[in-house]
Amino acid sequence: MPFENPEREQIKQLLEANTTVAVVGLSDNPERTSHAVSQAMQQRGYRIIPVNPAAQGDILGERCYPDLASVPEPIGIVDVFRRSEFTPDIAREAVAAGAKVLWLQLGVYNEEAAEIARQGGLVVVMDRCIKVEDSILQPRIR
Template sequence: MSDAEQATIRHILTNYRVIAAVGYSDRDRTRANYYVPAYLKGQGYTVIPVNPGLAEGLGRPAYPSLADVPEPVDVALLYAPPAAIGGVVEQAIAHGVQAIWLPLGVVDDAAAARARAAGLLVVMDRCMMVEHKHLE
């Protein structure tokens, strides 16, 4: 990982506190789209679940899309299907999100380029929980 990537990760994890977990689900608690947001909540972050099939998650109301979240969001953590990443990035740009985080195994260079061009920070193919633990 480059120094610039490390600096971006550190900046996001230390300065941004409100995370929209797009694709959050509590159906299978062994999957990253549950346990990473749950871990982040336990570390003091405000985690907003985004999933059209849920009414609530992690003790908070869930929203059907990022565009439906009624409060400011710092980071969009995207567990969306690969084909949906581009659309969610467009919602993040429109919503004023500061950073996009794509978890392990998820890379979308075109969406990342659009996000960066709009001034967002971007992390791809990294686990937010693992990177947070590296800060400690």
């Protein structure tokens, strides 16, 4: 059966229930999409946790971690800004970290990653921008 994203109402519920977002591939470069989207989500009240093995120090005022296993707090959503071929391993990390949602950003799609995450109990959203979905579904500042 081909993958289908959750209905909008379920996405709204996921966003309301999971306000801690680990962003895999978050860049410290303000001109990168991952930075702009994460900054906007942070301004809307989400707790952003940067995950990027190449980055050092803080991003958006938050400590950056090299991988999901290093994050010392519960993760609601794992938001992925990496190429599709890297997502199966990220899905495995998300399952091991106890995340609730695997969210692959716009342009990122991988059926294997979705199946790994679903088998691990996560809800999966693929090829959608979390910032756009939040703006559509949550028109107010938190």
